[in-house]
Amino acid sequence: MRLQAILCLALASCIPSNVVAVEDRSVRVDLDRLDWQPLAKGDLPGLYESVEVTGEAAAVLWKIFYLFSEGGQYSAAALVLKGESPAFQSLQGTWQMVGKRLDLMDGSDSLEASVSGDHLRFESPTGSVTFRRLDLN
Numbered sequence: 001m002r003l004q005a006i007l008c009l010a011l012a013s014c015i016p017s018n019v020v021a022v023e024d025r026s027v028r029v030d031l032d033r034l035d036w037q038p039l040a041k042g043d044l045p046g047l048y049e050s051v052e053v054t055g056e057a058a059a060v061l062w063k064i065f066y067l068f069s070e071g072g073q074y075s076a077a078a079l080v081l082k083g084e085s086p087a088f089q090s091l092q093g094t095w096q097m098v099g100k101r102l103d104l105m106d107g108s109d110s111l112e113a114s115v116s117g118d119h120l121r122f123e124s125p126t127g128s129v130t131f132r133r134l135d136l137n
Contacts, residue, residue: 031130034116038100043115045070048131051119055127062086064129072096074104 031052050064063079075092094105101110102122112123118133 031119031121034119036114036116036121039097039102039113039115039120041097044068044095044097044102044113044120047134047136048120049134050129051132052130053127054129055124057127057129061129064131066131068095 045068048066048068050061053061053064060081061078062081064076065078066074066076068074072094073092074095075090077088077090079086080089091106096103096105098110100112102113103110109124114121114123120131120133122129122131
């Protein structure tokens with residue numbers, strides 16, 4: 001009887017998970033507090049998902065995915081607000097490091113690129129995109 005009373009008391013004091021909103025249950029990373037280092041060629045290969053888009057691009061880019069290969073190829077898809085409805089746009093190409101900058105070989109300026117653990121950030125004069133690495137397995 002005493003054990004039942006203790007269990008009831010313990011269970012009554014627990015907060016069910018449905019009390020906390022789903023979006024508040026995950027761990028949030030403070031991206032500005034990460035220790036960002038210049039990107040090295042070996043850091044880049046992998047699959048990335050955008051977690052933050054700032055600047056001019058934030059008005060139209062909702063989500064971006066990049067897959068970078070060790071051989072210098074990449075494939076990307078972005079969910080873009082075009083007109084009244086979003087649509088995916090995709091592209092592929094080759095990449096190379098030019099000093100400490102990433103050149104996507106698409107005719108645009110190279111990007112300042114940095115890493116911190118499983119996070120990758122591209123910066124340009126008009127904004128930035130921060131990604132997190134996804135597990136391919």
